[in-house]
Amino acid sequence: xxxxxxxxxxxxxxxxxxxxxxxxxxxxxxxxxxxxxxxxxxxxxxxxxxxxxxxxxxxxxxxxxxxxxxxxxxxxxxxxxxxxxxxxxxxxxxxxxxxxxxxxxxxxxxxxxxxxxxxxxxxxxxxxxxxxxxxxxxx
Numbered sequence: 001x002x003x004x005x006x007x008x009x010x011x012x013x014x015x016x017x018x019x020x021x022x023x024x025x026x027x028x029x030x031x032x033x034x035x036x037x038x039x040x041x042x043x044x045x046x047x048x049x050x051x052x053x054x055x056x057x058x059x060x061x062x063x064x065x066x067x068x069x070x071x072x073x074x075x076x077x078x079x080x081x082x083x084x085x086x087x088x089x090x091x092x093x094x095x096x097x098x099x100x101x102x103x104x105x106x107x108x109x110x111x112x113x114x115x116x117x118x119x120x121x122x123x124x125x126x127x128x129x130x131x132x133x134x135x136x137x138x139x
Contacts, residue, residue, distance in 0.1 A: 010129035041090035076134035081123035
């Protein structure tokens with residue numbers, strides 16, 4: 001089981017759906033032919049760290065991985081709600097356009113779509129509050 005946590009001072013949400021992890025966070029690894037702009041938009045999702053990963057900091061266009069500050073902390077990807085929203089909307093579109101080649105079932109597409117809507121709600125609250133969001137996963 002994989003749990004993807006999205007949090008900000010304005011609220012949070014945890015996705016406990018393996019299809020979300022496989023077809024959203026790891027969509028770059030599915031092997032779909034992506035336009036360069038889509039691949040760049042999905043880079044932020046591919047960079048989401050495992051909570052217990054303590055590798056060096058990484059960064060990209062509008063995001064950065066923050067390593068744990070102590071033994072009681074964990075690595076997170078920090079980004080703006082707008083950047084994460086753009087990545088999720090790109091993932092949604094790519095999945096709907098490439099469901100068969102991606103190997104995702106109709107039920108999984110619907111489940112992933114629902115989870116994206118739930119995460120977008122968190123992002124909307126974070127944007128209204130003017131704060132960034134953190135995202136990580138634990139398996």
